[in-house]
Amino acid sequence: MPASIIPFSERQSPESISGLLSDQRIKNAFAFIETSAARFTAEHIRICEIPAPPFKEQERARYFASRFAELGLSDLHTDSEGNVIGFFRGQTEDPLLVLSAHLDTVFPEGTNVMVNREGSRLCAPGIADDTAGLGALIGLIQTLNAAQIRTRGTIAFVATVGEEGEGDLRGVRHLFSEGRLAGRVASFISFDGPGVDFITHQALGSRRYRVKLFGPGGHSWGDFGVVNPVHALGRAIAKISDYRAPVDPRTTYNIGRIEGGESVNVIPDSASMDVDLRSASENELSKLEEFMLAAINRAVIDENATRASSGRKLKAEIKIIGNRPSGEVPRDAVIVRTAIEASRALGINPILNRASTDSNIPISLGIPAVTIGVGGISGDSHRLSEWYDPAGREQGYKRALLLALAIVGIN
Numbered sequence: 001m002p003a004s005i006i007p008f009s010e011r012q013s014p015e016s017i018s019g020l021l022s023d024q025r026i027k028n029a030f031a032f033i034e035t036s037a038a039r040f041t042a043e044h045i046r047i048c049e050i051p052a053p054p055f056k057e058q059e060r061a062r063y064f065a066s067r068f069a070e071l072g073l074s075d076l077h078t079d080s081e082g083n084v085i086g087f088f089r090g091q092t093e094d095p096l097l098v099l100s101a102h103l104d105t106v107f108p109e110g111t112n113v114m115v116n117r118e119g120s121r122l123c124a125p126g127i128a129d130d131t132a133g134l135g136a137l138i139g140l141i142q143t144l145n146a147a148q149i150r151t152r153g154t155i156a157f158v159a160t161v162g163e164e165g166e167g168d169l170r171g172v173r174h175l176f177s178e179g180r181l182a183g184r185v186a187s188f189i190s191f192d193g194p195g196v197d198f199i200t201h202q203a204l205g206s207r208r209y210r211v212k213l214f215g216p217g218g219h220s221w222g223d224f225g226v227v228n229p230v231h232a233l234g235r236a237i238a239k240i241s242d243y244r245a246p247v248d249p250r251t252t253y254n255i256g257r258i259e260g261g262e263s264v265n266v267i268p269d270s271a272s273m274d275v276d277l278r279s280a281s282e283n284e285l286s287k288l289e290e291f292m293l294a295a296i297n298r299a300v301i302d303e304n305a306t307r308a309s310s311g312r313k314l315k316a317e318i319k320i321i322g323n324r325p326s327g328e329v330p331r332d333a334v335i336v337r338t339a340i341e342a343s344r345a346l347g348i349n350p351i352l353n354r355a356s357t358d359s360n361i362p363i364s365l366g367i368p369a370v371t372i373g374v375g376g377i378s379g380d381s382h383r384l385s386e387w388y389d390p391a392g393r394e395q396g397y398k399r400a401l402l403l404a405l406a407i408v409g410i411n
């Protein structure tokens with residue numbers, strides 16, 4: 001079902017930002033944030049150094065379960081998908097706000113995740129995406145505790161699995177479909193990465209494919225003339241990379257991984273590629289998808305025709321490995337307006353944007369959701385040279401706190 005036909009629902013009216021700013025407990029909370037840089041950075045390093053490769057987030061998840069317990073969250077549990085959930089109970093459960101960050105990184109098992117310091121920079125794979133968000137979850141619980149803040153509604157702190165790549169949002173999908181929180185969440189905020197510039201209220205849809213071509217294989221000299229899956233893959237890639245993607249609505253494609261072959265003098269018996277297609281428009285996404293499928297089909301036909309004398313044909317196997325829904329929370333929705341107001345109160349001029357994040361799922365279900373950065377600066381995301389600098393992190397934590405408290409209310 002297209003996301004756009006699911007009605008968007010809101011049931012709360014927020015606490016005023018100016019009211020919060022004049023509250024002594026918020027002032028205490030801000031003071032705690034301002035004086036806790038060393039503590040937050042130490043936590044940040046600790047989290048980053050626990051590896052969390054795709055589909056293998058368990059060790060980091062166990063760490064979060066123990067931290068949530070130490071910090072006094074209640075009803076702790078790790079659900080069957082691997083998400084770690086703990087509650088900061090308010091007077092009532094309504095509204096129930098989820099604050100989340102993702103446990104997984106894009107880096108495979110065995111990647112060195114030890115943090116190196118270069119001046120004020122912390123360098124390690126995953127140090128910003130999403131160690132920044134995970135650190136903020138811990139930092140905010142510590143802040144709520146230190147300032148002795150009690151809330152009206154309840155906050156569920158959730159460390160999700162499977163946000164990146166082939167994880168395909170499996171953690172947050174489970175949370176909203178089968179998990180104990182399904183049907184109970186009033187609002188959702190994902191802390192993803194550093195910075196304070198963006199408020200993501202629109203979900204970028206994407207589709208991802210793994211394409212595999214199979215042939216008989218053979219000897220490069222002795223069997224020359226037989227269909228070659230790598231050659232066919234090359235033909236397909238050349239065709240796809242000629243696609244003229246529109247700038248508006250922004251539409252992109254990427255062949256991010258290719259594989260195949262054993263040796264220079266062996267005709268390979270298989271070859272594969274992973275393709276990522278994205279668009280702000282469902283319609284453009286479908287057009288691009290059709291073009292890609294036709295390009296693969298054409299490439300196979302051409303290779304088969306060129307090597308027809310061998311009497312052998314290539315087989316193609318095309319599998320969807322990712323399908324993220326699109327959708328958007330209206331600009332005038334409470335969660336978006338409050339996020340803007342909280343930003344401006346701290347001198348931040350936010351930009352509203354569209355991205356593919358854990359919020360895609362609640363947004364596609366009509367549940368108010370945004371994804372925000374939690375301060376600090378970073379670079380080289382998804383690369384081994386990824387770095388993070390905590391400069392300006394206090395602003396991110398303060399904004400996150402203000403936004404969360406505006407939504408659940410204080411007691």
Ligand SMILES: [Zn+2]
Nearest residue numbers: 129130192193
């Ligand atoms: Zn991320």
